[in-house]
Amino acid sequence: MRFIVKLFVFSFVITALNGCFFSSKHDERWELEPNGSTSFALSRDGRFALVYSREHQLVLWDLKENNKLAELGEQDPQASTVSRIRISDNGRYAVTATQMNFAVWDLSWTQAEGLWSISDGLIRDIDISSNGQQVLLGLTNGKAIYVDLVTGRRLEFLAHNEKVNSVALSPNGRFALTGGNDYFAYLWSTETGQIIQEFEHEQRVNRVALHRDGELAFTSDGGNQATVWELPSGEAKARLSSFSRQLIFSAARFSDDGSKLVTGTPSSRVMVWDTSTGKRIDGFEAEPLKETRPPRAVVYDAAFDNQQRVISATSAGIAQAWTLSE
Structure with missing residues (x-):
């Protein structure tokens, strides 16, 4: 009888811990910057990568080819x-x-459209609309600035009273989501500057994301409060479920259909979540830069490719493709 009880307890523990494991076995790997990168972004479908390093500056890659x-x-x-x-x-x-200026690039022509400077704060985060004409910036002085680069229109969003850490701009440039050190995230109109929804957190908001069709928003703070919200109602759809005391994310992106969310952390981890339940579907451990101590890499970006794999991009200068478990 005692053996049966022990066996049951052992099986239960193994089952419970199984969801905490992270796989380091990738499906494909691209070492783009052997000495690491300070910024690295992926296209929505995970095919194209734009990576920066001090050695090679800005380089555009086609990962598929x-x-x-x-x-x-x-x-x-x-x-x-x-x-x-x-x-x-x-x-x-x-x-x-950079901290002081930003540039817009036409990737089809691989050339810069222009360079603009910011004088009243340091840039914490930035985003761009699909037509390349609208840019959203989050600054250290608490301002979120929306700029139409064609018309010259500039809108300063002043609801935050501390640093704006993370910003997201809808593809059509009409809606902005910003989160800051004041424990708030705001969804607001870039046409009027009016707040549409506000999301209050218990700690500093460090990551926000918008679904491309405007149906969902994601906000997370420095603790373990990470929530998927329905739009435009502002109702909570799911809260990410984790045993961790902290869920600090350095990247977040919805799948095209909104059913999944992929997140990255400053400590190499890539996680995929079900946006209906908040449960973690899968987890991966990104490869660190060789001989780094501790052996960690910041996940700068993550995306779902057309094979429904997850692509990660990290400070190690490495992109990896991960196959989701069934």
């Missing part, structure tokens, strides 16, 4: 370090940012 498409070079004449990169939802444009 495993081919270097172009060396875009330096962002500004000072060769300042690029700390943020975003590729537009349609994959045509990209925005890159």
